[in-house]
Amino acid sequence: MNNVDQYISFFIDGHDSNISFYRPSDNKLLSLELERVWGQRYFRYNLLSKQEKQYFFKYIKSIVKDFGFDPVFKVGLFVIPSFNSNEICLDWNMVQEEFGIIDVHRYDHHDCHAASAFYDSQYDYAFIASYDGGGNDGMFCTYEANKVTGLKKLKQHDFLDFTTSYSITSVFIKEISKSNDRMLNVLTGAGKVMGLSAYGSYNKDLYDKSYTYLTTRNFPNYANFYKIIGDGNLTNSFNGKSAYDLAFNMQIAFENVFIEKFKKDFNPSIHKNVCLTGGGALNVLLNDKLSKIYPNTNFYVPCCPNDSGLSYGMLCLHFKKKLIKDPMYSGCQILDKETLPHILTYRPWQHADPSLIAKELFNGKIIGLCQGNSEVGPRALGNRTILAHPGLFNIKDEINKKVKFREWFRPFAPVCCEEDAHKYFETSNNVNYSYMSYSPKVKEECRKMLPAITHVDGSSRLQTLKSEQNPYLYEILREFEKLSGYPILVNTSFNVRGKSILTHYQAALQNLDSTQLDGVILEKYYISK
Numbered sequence: 125m126n127n128v129d130q131y132i133s134f135f136i137d138g139h140d141s142n143i144s145f146y147r148p149s150d151n152k153l154l155s156l157e158l159e160r161v162w163g164q165r166y167f168r169y170n171l172l173s174k175q176e177k178q179y180f181f182k183y184i185k186s187i188v189k190d191f192g193f194d195p196v197f198k199v200g201l202f203v204i205p206s207f208n209s210n211e212i213c214l215d216w217n218m219v220q221e222e223f224g225i226i227d228v229h230r231y232d233h234h235d236c237h238a239a240s241a242f243y244d245s246q247y248d249y250a251f252i253a254s255y256d257g258g259g260n261d262g263m264f265c266t267y268e269a270n271k272v273t274g275l276k277k278l279k280q281h282d283f284l285d286f287t288t289s290y291s292i293t294s295v296f297i298k299e300i301s302k303s304n305d306r307m308l309n310v311l312t313g314a315g316k317v318m319g320l321s322a323y324g325s326y327n328k329d330l331y332d333k334s335y336t337y338l339t340t341r342n343f344p345n346y347a348n349f350y351k352i353i354g355d356g357n358l359t360n361s362f363n364g365k366s367a368y369d370l371a372f373n374m375q376i377a378f379e380n381v382f383i384e385k386f387k388k389d390f391n392p393s394i395h396k397n398v399c400l401t402g403g404g405a406l407n408v409l410l411n412d413k414l415s416k417i418y419p420n421t422n423f424y425v426p427c428c429p430n431d432s433g434l435s436y437g438m439l440c441l442h443f444k445k446k447l448i449k450d451p452m453y454s455g456c457q458i459l460d461k462e463t464l465p466h467i468l469t470y471r472p473w474q475h476a477d478p479s480l481i482a483k484e485l486f487n488g489k490i491i492g493l494c495q496g497n498s499e500v501g502p503r504a505l506g507n508r509t510i511l512a513h514p515g516l517f518n519i520k521d522e523i524n525k526k527v528k529f530r531e532w533f534r535p536f537a538p539v540c541c542e543e544d545a546h547k548y549f550e551t552s553n554n555v556n557y558s559y560m561s562y563s564p565k566v567k568e569e570c571r572k573m574l575p576a577i578t579h580v581d582g583s584s585r586l587q588t589l590k591s592e593q594n595p596y597l598y599e600i601l602r603e604f605e606k607l608s609g610y611p612i613l614v615n616t617s618f619n620v621r622g623k624s625i626l627t628h629y630q631a632a633l634q635n636l637d638s639t640q641l642d643g644v645i646l647e648k649y650y651i652s653k
Contacts, residue, residue: 135236263285324371429501485613488519523616
């Protein structure tokens, strides 16, 4: 094999560490989120011992070899570590030797985010906003891009970390489950604040404080929160109505801070296509608001807007093009697939015919689905997914309490056949709903029919699905429609609280045995209790 034709790209400088592999000759792509390989959520490479690092990269080589790559790569890419371009977090000499890397290219953090979003969008030109907790090139960068000249950065080195400040809010809310790891609380906090915000209401004083807090540049942000939101009370903690109102007003302030910064470079009369990326682009409420404020502008959020997509974005930036038709399912393969024949010898099973699975779901069963390669990015989009009936009132609480073991207020996303989504959701024509990146309202007349996926404010984090994207899940949706009258299912990630999305059949069975899951699908085999 001609391994000069193979490229490897690294982002191992943070909580969403990932490595991607690409072979241009046959457009072969594999993007590994290292937390799923290691089995530890928010895996951090720099916490490993030297011996663990050596073992880790040998294991990575075995994975990519099994996937069809030569485990030697002559060309390597990496993103410059956050805030410090002179030091590389990973042990580069060891990595170069392990993978045979000779030619090395370095890229900036937000450039990689922007490239991933733009080239995957398939727009001929676009305005791009990339924002998150920070890279070597700032926290909020804007670009103009076209397929001929590539990316042009308009603004960079903005070090107002309002995205992390927003996440820190979760640390002071009692309703949000916490570990003893403050950083872990921050990493998981943004989505929880967003979900809880639907229960709150506007309070001018709290909004003003939230806005001031988000726009205060002094570090650390914990001290800012104590001083501005907690009125200097170090023991201040929010609970019940005060917590809901804090989340609501913090969300509105977050949206307004972004929009003010966005409007400085965005011109709706010129910029008809917009890409949103970086970890901040996971805020589906803001994304949806933007699509409504600017109905004549097209918006695109990639499947991996956060740091989990940086190594993939590096490859897009390096080649200045879209690499494959859809990177949606280019993630980690099942790492113990050789165990499946053995599993089938001692576990009773049935063929997972879509009509059988649809019937089980219609009868109230909660089923985990594990097939093919995992999704790239933080969303469960049909290959590492838990499915359930969206029309049952108790399903949301059942999954939260007895399967996922997470907070009561966390909403669940619907997956719906793309061509029918407009019948049930207030969708817009200027966005792509494939990756759960927006929160359209469930139509008023459908909310009682779909209680499990309708949040308290009437919103939903919709995923639409085409037949060619995931034929098996699409067929289940169609079979379910024959029974229920609608091609919609509850869709949430196949993991439990504190664990990464699974990559082993044995982990799926462990979840089946230790939770209130009723069954799991391992490829085309259905194993039930």
